[in-house]
Structures are given as structure tokens and as C-alpha cells.
Amino acid sequence: MISDMARARTTADAFNAIAEPHRREILTLLRGRERVVSDIANAMGMNQPAVSKHLRVLREVGLVYVHPDGKQRRYGLDAQGLEPVHGWTGGFEEYWSESLERLNTHVKERKREEER
Amino acid sequence: MTPDTALSDRQLMVSRLIEGPRDLVFEAFTEVRHLSQWWGPKGFTTTTRTFEFSKGGVWEFTMHGPDGTDYPNWIQWTEIRAPEVIVLRHGEGPDDPEQFSSTFFFEERTDGTQVILRSEFKTKTLRDRAAEEYGAIEGGNQTLESLGTYVTGSLE
Numbered sequence: 001m002i003s004d005m006a007r008a009r010t011t012a013d014a015f016n017a018i019a020e021p022h023r024r025e026i027l028t029l030l031r032g033r034e035r036v037v038s039d040i041a042n043a044m045g046m047n048q049p050a051v052s053k054h055l056r057v058l059r060e061v062g063l064v065y066v067h068p069d070g071k072q073r074r075y076g077l078d079a080q081g082l083e084p085v086h087g088w089t090g091g092f093e094e095y096w097s098e099s100l101e102r103l104n105t106h107v108k109e110r111k112r113e114e115e116r
Numbered sequence: 117m118t119p120d121t122a123l124s125d126r127q128l129m130v131s132r133l134i135e136g137p138r139d140l141v142f143e144a145f146t147e148v149r150h151l152s153q154w155w156g157p158k159g160f161t162t163t164t165r166t167f168e169f170s171k172g173g174v175w176e177f178t179m180h181g182p183d184g185t186d187y188p189n190w191i192q193w194t195e196i197r198a199p200e201v202i203v204l205r206h207g208e209g210p211d212d213p214e215q216f217s218s219t220f221f222f223e224e225r226t227d228g229t230q231v232i233l234r235s236e237f238k239t240k241t242l243r244d245r246a247a248e249e250y251g252a253i254e255g256g257n258q259t260l261e262s263l264g265t266y267v268t269g270s271l272e
Contacts, residue, residue, distance in 0.1 A: 103231070
């Protein structure tokens with residue numbers, strides 16, 4: 001957590017990232033499934049470099065993850081980055097963001113135990 | 117079965133990269149001693165009455181909110197494909213008319229395991245309600261906030 005904060009610029013948090021309408025549109029597009037850049041660019045009527053720039057910002061604040069799939073890179077929504085945002089909204093996504101955060105801690109501890 | 121299709125207006129989805137191998141992540145879903153360590157939001161604990169991890173098996177448990185409120189939970193596994201997919205029905209009990217179905221996908225990544233949860237509700241109304249208030253989070257949130265204030269206050 002601390003290392004993440006140190007790496008992030010002061011302006012780079014989830015709330016700042018989603019203040020930009022195009023980035024919100026990208027997150028909405030990624031809601032149901034992973035997509036490649038060209039797919040997002042087509043859906044938004046934007047060029048790929050512009051979309052890539054937005055994706056980079058979204059990745060920096062942990063709202064989006066990238067998944068290399070052969071020659072392509074697929075992008076998806078990352079619940080970890082959305083956690084501070086959901087902290088405001090409650091409901092299903094907050095319940096599961098928090099549960100999966102705890103699951104991550106649990107799994108990391110068990111991994112350490114196994115390695116001992 | 118793949119999670120890569122569009123969401124309907126009766127579904128909700130959440131996904132998270134878990135930093136561990138898929139077998140270990142999957143195992144965390146299969147035993148009470150693991151589930152009780154992580155299931156539920158911050159500040160919640162669970163007490164299990166029945167647990168049988170098998171197709172048709174049931175997990176009956178109570179979730180205890182940070183303010184002491186108890187929430188009955190009933191889960192029945194309808195499909196288990198280790199270590200890739202778990203499908204379950206979730207509600208307050210076996211006769212809960214507002215039961216919904218949840219599918220967990222476990223996908224291997226170079227840096228861990230992507231857990232993708234997709235829940236499907238019976239109606240759009242139920243889905244919209246779950247998006248806003250699920251597992252009585254609203255109440256829990258207020259309690260956590262007051263707890264936070266309490267802790268901060270006691271530190272000053």
C-alpha cells in the first residue's frame with residue numbers, strides 16, 4: 001500500500017482518473033468484459049494513441065489491468081482500484097471489493113506459509 | 117464457459133487479481149477455515165452452521181456486522197469445476213424468493229489469479245437494489261465510519 005502511494009503522483013488517484021469523461025466511458029465499456037485497444041477505440045470513435053493514453057492513466061491508478069493474450073493486450077476492470085470509489089457508494093461492488101481484498105491477504109499469507 | 121460476454125441488466129460483475137497460484141486461490145473457497153478468514157467486507161465475521169462443499173451441498177452461515185447485526189446467509193453450490201469455476205445460489209435461506217446466482221471464474225495470470233465474479237439476479241429491480249445495498253452494507257458502512265471516528269478520536 002505504502003509503496004503504491006509513493007509511486008503515484010499526487011494528482012493520480014482513482015477519483016481524479018474518473019473525473020475525465022472519456023476515461024469513465026472506457027471503464028463503462030470494460031464493465032462486462034475485457035477488451036483490446038482497437039475495440040475500445042472503435043466503440044468510442046477515438047484514435048488508438050488517445051485511448052492508449054487514457055488506459056495508461058487508468059492503469060497507473062489501478063482501475064484497469066492488462067492481460068497479454070498472444071500478440072494482443074486485453075484490458076479489464078480492476079476491483080482493487082475501484083475500492084476507494086466504492087467506499088463511497090456501497091453495495092455489491094464494495095462488498096466484493098472488500099472481500100476479495102481480504103482474500104488476497106489470506107492467499108498471500110498461505111503462500112508464505114507454504115514457502116517456509 | 118467464459119466470462120467474456122456482455123453483461124445483461126440483471127447482472128453485476130466484479131474482478132480482482134489475487135496474488136497467488138490458482139490452486140491456492142480456489143482452495144480458499146472450499147473450506148470453512150479459509151472462507152471464514154476472508155468472506156465478507158471489513159469488520160464482518162461469519163458463524164457456520166452447515167458446510168458441505170459439493171454440487172448440491174449447502175453452506176448455512178450467519179454474517180455478523182461490525183455493529184452486532186446478524187445477517188442469515190444460505191448458499192448452495194450448483195456447479196464446481198476445480199480449479200476453474202464455482203457456481204452457487206445465494207440467499208437468506210432455501211426458500212428466499214430473492215435468491216440470485218453467482219459464478220466465480222478463476223483465470224491463471226503470470227502474476228497471480230484473476231478472480232471474476234458475475235452475479236445474476238431475477239429482475240433488473242433486484243439487480244439495481246443489490247448494486248446499492250447488498251449484504252446490508254449501508255448499515256455496516258455507517259458503523260465502520262463511526263468506529264473510524266472512535267478510533268481516530270481515541271488516538272488524539
